[in-house]
Amino acid sequence: xxxxxxxxxxxxxxxxxxxxxxxxxxxxxxxxxxxxxxxxxxxxxxxxxxxxxxxxxxxxxxxxxxxxxxxxxxxxxxxxxxxxxxxxxxxxxxxxxxxxxxxxxxxxxxxxxxxxxxxxxxxxxxxxxxxxxxxxxxxxxxxxxxxxxxxxxxxxxxxxxxxxxxxxxxxxxxxxxxxxxxxxxxxxxxxxxxxxxxxxxxxxxxxxxxxxxxxxxxxxxxxxxxxxxxxxxxxxxxxxxxxxxxxxxxxxxxxxxxxxxxxxxxxxxxxxxxxxxxxxxxxxxxxxxxxxxxxxxxxxxxxxxxxxxxxxxxxxxxxxxxxxxxxxxxxxxxxxxxxxxxxxxxxxxxxxxxxxxxxxxxxxxxxxxxxxxxxxxxxxxxxxxxxxxxxxxxx
Numbered sequence: 001x002x003x004x005x006x007x008x009x010x011x012x013x014x015x016x017x018x019x020x021x022x023x024x025x026x027x028x029x030x031x032x033x034x035x036x037x038x039x040x041x042x043x044x045x046x047x048x049x050x051x052x053x054x055x056x057x058x059x060x061x062x063x064x065x066x067x068x069x070x071x072x073x074x075x076x077x078x079x080x081x082x083x084x085x086x087x088x089x090x091x092x093x094x095x096x097x098x099x100x101x102x103x104x105x106x107x108x109x110x111x112x113x114x115x116x117x118x119x120x121x122x123x124x125x126x127x128x129x130x131x132x133x134x135x136x137x138x139x140x141x142x143x144x145x146x147x148x149x150x151x152x153x154x155x156x157x158x159x160x161x162x163x164x165x166x167x168x169x170x171x172x173x174x175x176x177x178x179x180x181x182x183x184x185x186x187x188x189x190x191x192x193x194x195x196x197x198x199x200x201x202x203x204x205x206x207x208x209x210x211x212x213x214x215x216x217x218x219x220x221x222x223x224x225x226x227x228x229x230x231x232x233x234x235x236x237x238x239x240x241x242x243x244x245x246x247x248x249x250x251x252x253x254x255x256x257x258x259x260x261x262x263x264x265x266x267x268x269x270x271x272x273x274x275x276x277x278x279x280x281x282x283x284x285x286x287x288x289x290x291x292x293x294x295x296x297x298x299x300x301x302x303x304x305x306x307x308x309x310x311x312x313x314x315x316x317x318x319x320x321x322x323x324x325x326x327x328x329x330x331x332x333x334x335x336x337x338x339x340x341x342x343x344x345x346x347x348x349x350x351x352x353x354x355x356x357x358x359x360x361x362x363x364x365x366x367x368x369x370x371x372x373x374x375x376x377x378x379x380x381x382x383x384x385x386x387x388x389x390x391x392x393x394x395x
Contacts, residue, residue, distance in 0.1 A: 089115035093129035108133030122179035160385030185390035193363025194381035243330030287344035288328035
């Protein structure tokens with residue numbers, strides 16, 4: 001634990017870890033800050049406190065718990081900015097060693113950033129995070145990247161502040177991008193999402209193309225329960241890691257991590273939203289959607305300590321959401337350019353319509369993924385959100 005002080009502004013930044021009892025008390029304050037920071041913002045739908053701190057009764061593994069599998073290959077520090085006794089900002093910094101092994105670089109990350117509209121507060125937090133990363137040999141600070149890596153959309157929201165809240169698309173104050181720029185962070189990549197009306201009529205040409213692809217390549221289509229869970233996990237992991245391997249910032253999952261993600265997802269998933277395709281018996285790709293449980297996670301009046309009730313609403317009403325997020329997908333590189341992604345979208349939309357969903361969120365898609373952007377636009381998707389990833393040199 002250490003303090004960084006700015007006497008002119010009476011500003012101090014406290015840094016700490018996640019191991020001791022005192023650390024856990026500070027982590028509760030760290031999580032509490034977003035409740036007060038967004039108190040009067042109706043667009044903000046907070047994740048459960050349990051997502052950060054864990055909750056054994058529901059089997060939820062906390063992002064910040066030392067037992068989180070992420071910490072088997074990562075190290076992290078947390079930072080709280082204070083004016084006197086008042087918390088005015090927060091962030092964490094982490095080194096993901098698997099990321100640097102995969103990309104052969106020395107990139108560190110800043111995440112879970114929140115700040116009042118004060119450039120000094122933001123700069124102090126980012127400087128503290130950068131100094132911690134530099135002390136560990138990092139040459140670049142990139143972010144914000146929230147946990148869980150590969151699930152939470154990276155970057156700051158820079159467009160779509162009035163769009164529909166969707167799970168794992170974080171919302172932030174519109175002034176954050178200015179704070180980042182003033183602190184020397186430069187934009188390096190954008191990520192897009194779209195919303196699709198499930199009940200929009202299909203363009204006949206798209207239906208014909210999808211059916212032709214199925215016939216030409218003898219595509220076999222399966223549902224989630226057509227294979228045992230261990231086999232399903234193994235196939236999905238192989239496809240996902242191969243499909244996303246060269247996507248900016250992607251870090252391959254370990255068997256253990258991916259298995260836990262699937263187990264956690266089973267709490268809220270609608271199995272009918274998952275489509276699996278095979279060509280000549282080989283798993284070629286999958287497309288999966290999960291109910292947008294953010295609809296059930298809205299704050300309950302002014303009740304701050306209603307987390308168990310919000311958690312129960314999330315689980316019990318998971319099949320009563322009006323929309324879902326397409327969040328798990330991939331096609332093996334050898335099967336790309338066959339049109340399988342279009343086939344899976346076509347089949348998933350049929351299932352979603354039969355199931356009674358009204359909308360689907362599609363993202364996150366990197367700005368240079370031309371093929372994916374063309375595909376979602378072909379399906380009549382409307383732009384929803386834009387996130388911008390920033391970085392700055394540490395040397």
